[in-house]
Amino acid sequence: MNTQLLADLTVFVLSLLLGFEVIGRVPTTLHTPLMSAANSVHGIVLAGALIIALTADGVLGYTLVFVTSAFAAMNVVGGYVVTDRMLEMFRPREGRR
């Protein structure tokens, strides 16, 4: 095991713990938007699609990059927009009563 891998592993474990903690007190009313929000966050895979372009070569390689970036972009853009759409409806009561 080299230093880099150990560092990556540390970050991984700590991130898992953070993930567990952060979700603790979400009210049921926000479960669906939260699921959508978490879905958007794994759209970070788009950064991964960019990185593989660095070493992409040949028709197969380029096709792979194309499909990967299309999938990833759909996840991330669609995810954030649909989450926002759900959340914009949680507005406090307007007007008097």
Added chain:
Amino acid sequence: MSAFDIAIRLVYLAVATSFVLGLHLMNSPVTARRGNLLSGGAMAVAVAATAAMLVHEGGVRPWAWIALLAGAALGSGAGLMLARRVPMTAMPQLVSLFNAVGGGAAALIGVHDFGQHGASLPVVLDVLIGGVTFSGSLIASGKLHGLVPGRPVVLPGGRAVTALLAAAMAVASGLLLAGHGGVVALAALAVAALGFGVTMVTPIGGADMPVVISLLNAFTGTAVAMAGFALGNSVLITAGALVGASGAILTKLMAEAMNRPIGAIVAGGFGTGDSAGDQVPGQGSVRTLSADDAAIQLAYASKVVVIPGYGLAAAQAQHQLRELAELLESRGAEVSYAVHPVAGRMPGHMNVLLAEAGVPYEQLADMEDANAAMPQTDVALVVGANDVVNPAARRPGTAVSGMPIVDADKARSVIVIKRSMGHGYAGIDNELYTAPTTGMYFADAKKALAEITAAVKVLVA
């Protein structure tokens, strides 16, 4: 490390922090939208920083740039269009679709990395998990959208096939990690994973689907983290782990709200899916109400609790409901909404619909509070809800036993709006419908609410 590399790493750190803060802000409806915007902004920064790194490093071939940009444009366009146009009732299947492609992207990264560096544990896990969630989430999406039968489809020998596929995945993984097998083993792994996703999700009934989607969401996060390990990219590892962990907890919370153990949900074979228009006669007699009967009860009630269910969503009747509620409130009644955690198709589904109709979220009571006040409630108005108000849940031995329910039967009077005596997901008769204080109003929710509202107006005019 060059100054540029350091800058990128620091940017990634800020991005990861923002993701955590963004998720944290989702704890309250007041700050939730802000949290999502923060997360989205961080995402944009992460992508920009990575693009800068690409340019800085150089060596990306022109065709690779074209493939990248064209793919990103196509995906963004499709995602944007779907997210904007799809109606709220189709939200769950859309989230599942986005989850599918996210998992697919992660798996493809694993495939690419295999081509560059051969097999490794992260690559194998990436392809495996990504493949399962890709096909599994597509099936889940199809089931909710009605493209695939919503009911649990248990094929003869289905369990055996699933077990076989799992074994195939294990064997292929083993071969790859030991350094043998090459592309063939990787292909076998990918195909087995895709197959496993299908056989895993197909036997699961529509009612359990939200829990499964949440689980698959967590899986995709994990696959993305594995891709991060393979590429040595910290932001993928962090974000992936965040989603994997938070997704896992959310899945557990959702399963608890349904009082169904996760193992039973995943094993599948439960319930009847969406039995729309199932004309099943109930045991015992039911009292049928006319619009005027219902109007009299509601017009003179001082406390009304509305219990919404999937029928409300299916009929898109949330605006009619709000109109009726406001009419009753103008007569001095106190109207609140008792939302069961799993009413509708997904936890929070009813809340989203009611919010869309302009119902202020302060009027949405959670189940415990609503139940405590139920004996003082004059009318419990059940709109398209079934299993969540079935008193059979209080006894052991039924399909809904143990599930916490909304105590509609404890109200002084109950009005149930439903198209027919058809069963809900659990596939059993609802004892509330034949209770002495219950009146049934057989109509589509939208029509029913419109008729009742008109009748109330006539009455009080």
